[in-house]
Amino acid sequence: MQYRHAFESVDRSLRDIMSDIDKRRAKKPFGGITVVFGRDYRQILPVIPKASRAEMVGSTLTKSKIWEFFQVFLLKQNMRLHAGNTEMENKVIADFSKWQLLVGDGKVENFSPDADTGEMLIKIPDQYVVHTTQNPIESLFEITYPGFLRNMSSHSYLRSRAILTPTNVVVDDINYSILEKIPGTLHTYLSQDSTDDAGDEDNKFRSAFPVEYLNSLNMPCIPKHELKSRLASLSCL
Template sequence: MTSVDPERASLPFGGITIIFEGDFRQILPVIPKASRAQVVSASLNSSKIWDHCRVFLLEKNMRLSSGKTEQEKHEIAEFRRWVLDVGNGTLPNVHPDDIISDPEVVIPDKFMIRARENPLKAVVDVVYPDLAKNIKNADYLRERSILTPTNAIMGDINSYILDQVPGEEHSYFSQDSLVDSEGDNNDFGSVFLIEYLNSINMPCLPKHHLKIKEGCVIMLMRNLNQIMGLCNRTRMIVKRCFPNSIVCDILTSSQVGTTHIIPRIEMEPSDTQ
């Protein structure tokens, strides 16, 4: 870029506009086994290019912008303000004298679902009322989802909802094998039995046993064809199940309603350990 302007040699990226997007208060860099100080020092705010950045704020929550009645709009606006206060750290700490531990805040009762006997049923009934009657309604499914903090809770909720969906359950099993980067001339692979490989549950790989039904909602976990809308985190509805593939309709994104075949795919974990 110095051929355009010699002063650009001293600018980051040669003076080209670069956009960094995301909620940096929630999405921190992932450093395995790192301390809190190491994570903070690796964040974008600690980078030497941060002084050259100009911050733009998105102040309207598009996911919480709809409301049919004035009361619903008021409740959504109140919840939106509370979420922002949590992110900004302006809510009072339950233990103000504790400056070492992470602060704890009180969640108002109106933002909580209390259930002593069956919490899974309580959450599903609130988010998916009359699920069996609306299971074929794409608009009903598109407007609803349950976010979970861990994969274990996600598995419990998925299993419970799948039991509520009518129809035959289809099972798919992975074909696990061990890849030795040092070569195939040793007995390294014989140490780990197939049963052990089947029991490994990693965040970057699907479970060994996948259960789905026709009509249930699934999420694509990798980019297959971005032009056709088959991107990571795309939600889809299962239409047909075959031994080595499933036929799905896209539920979200710009390619809503298009039909695609998702085949079996070879995957390797990104975590080399």
Template sequence: MVHKHGFEALDRPLKDIFRSASGASSELPFGGKVIVFGGDFRQILPVVPGGSRQQIVNASLSSSYIWRNCRVLKLTKNLRLSTSNDSVEIEKTRDFAKWLLDIGEGNVGGINDGDAKIQIPEDLLIKDSSDPISELIEFVYPSLLDHFNDENFFHQRAILAPKNDVVQEINDRLLSVFPGEEKQYLSSDSICPTEMVNENLDDSLCSPDILNGIKASGLPNHRLVLKVGVPVMLLRNIDQKSGLCNGTRLKVVSLGQRVIQVEIISGSHIGDRHYIPRITLIPTDKKLHIKLQRRQFPLAVSFAMTINKSQGQSLSRVGLFLKKPVFTHGQLYVALSRVTRRDGLKVVILDSDGNLSNTTSNVVYKEVFRNL
């Protein structure tokens, strides 16, 4: 998901540094140092806010001048999918892995201008249900009220959706039934000092009601409601060495006035406990007409999360809720490929009329594979 400019920004100073050190006019990429890139172009490409298909593809590493000096080494075995010694189970896993690759490469359904309608296998669907959302929640979090205190219950479970508003809806629903006393944290919002010198700034935009109502990607809400034991997600890098990175899933251990104690439940630091303070956050969303700064805990409830946030995680139970179809390259592939077993995945698809369906859109920009 890294923009090609990030790699190019590293390439140029390394060339300068090693050219100066040797005195030679070497133009070797990265100053002659070997760099290993890890990734999968079937997954979500660099995020370009409001970008067109061409802009997103052009932001990828395969569109950089660096790419012509790269040698592609392909991995052929899906190590996320676990297999048993049973020959039938091995065959099912192999077929599932191939189906995932076909979805990632746009070989299912026939891609037309980047979009295709594909049919999800019957055994992966929740269908013929009067309340499919409740059934999906029960699949991912079975007997929640009986198991919420289990040490590893939330470690490898999540409900995924393409957009934040659907994620918020599911999180609110689960938080309301989660046992325990709610604690509410309200943010302190203000205009950035750099904006105050702007003579054309409309004073009505600076009122607390307006600032408190602003919601932006990566920014915690003004009103944050939590309970002890609830899974949450960290929205900022705080201490990468200790595993406190943007996207890390945590479980609330205790709720204080000035700090929240959490336990890491994803990544390589599972079980570590830390205290999260309030920090001042400034959104980077260019669509906002004013520059806001919000002082709040950088946390969001994460019974459910967006597909983009789930990238890179391995989960034993995944519920995919497609109230609206995916909207960019690789989202469907990423969502379906988070599971470690085929029987750990269930999908709910709603059509434009809100009825259950067995087909959904898959978006693949095939031109990103052209130079591979």
């Protein structure tokens, strides 16, 4: 999502640096150094405030003068998906992988623009959706981690599956649901929310942001105030 001029600046800098070693390197892209780029050039555009789509397309690396020197490798297989445990799972995974690539190529069916935002809405096929009328997190967990209590001590079992979520709130809901299943004593650890030098009791910052509010914040890259864990005994495993 970088503007093409950023890459062109790196190109010129490396040509200048490497030309001190060999003058011929000044004519080679990136000074003759192999540079690997990874992204989806078909749909990920630079973020330019108040710019039209045409302006953003014109600022991509594919419109740069150095693009002619690139060797492009196209993704033909979804490397994030692995083989399942049964023949039926293998078929579902293979079909889902093909469908995802069609989405990236803009060739997927059943999509339409949103009337309010103009964004394209894609309907996920029913066979890839977990349908439930009770607890969606519970249903998703049972499908992803079958036989959890029997296999939760197996490293290979835990490494071979994962649940991806869009927000930290969903992560917490899944974690709490799993904690309820694990036998053992539940321990709660709290972060330090005060200091020895508390300052003036009439501090305006403390009035505007009480400790209870600060402890309730859940933001990326900042540890939560409350951490819960459960240490299961070997007899429970």
